[in-house]
Amino acid sequence: MPTSTPPSSPSSSPLPTDQQLAQRRQEQYETLKRNLALACLVGCPAIMALPPRKLDLYTFALGAVWVVSANQAARSYTGRGVWQHVAPLADNSALPTERAREVQRALREREERERGEREALGRRDGVRERGLLEKVWMGDEKEGWKERRLQEEREALEEGRGYGSMIMEQIWEVWNWGKKGEGEGDGSKKEGDS
Structure with a gap:
């Protein structure tokens, strides 16, 4: 004889409801995002370190993926992203x-x-202070350096020297930290002569 079981109520059914199913899927999705973010945090720098090491679009893409995964990992553990952690440091009221x-x-x-x-x-x-980039680029040159260089160039051409010798003189001056070469320049004595 078949035994009949009493009908069960919908709330005590062994089958999950739509709401429970959606919650379980959301939890699985969050776990997947966290695990993927952790894998990318380790994997992206490892892939960037593999040969051939070059700075190209793929390297920038891996760097971007690493930043996004770091943000996601921070968000999953603390509830706030990386930029939300940094923003209060810049805010005076914080x-x-x-x-x-x-x-x-x-x-x-x-x-x-x-x-x-x-x-x-x-x-x-009456002297304008130079910025760091201008100091590095211009060195110790003062205002009016272009006019002085043009004058030196005219004088050298009038003396019969060519552009090749002027270039070599410039290279020699740079190589020797501003000291003139032997017998070059304004006819001054060599170092060590009295």
């Missing part, structure tokens, strides 16, 4: 105490005051 905000404000004011003093001093002397 400092922990009022005393820290006062110190930072005082430092900024002093920095602005010193910058203003340097600019005023530069204007008073």
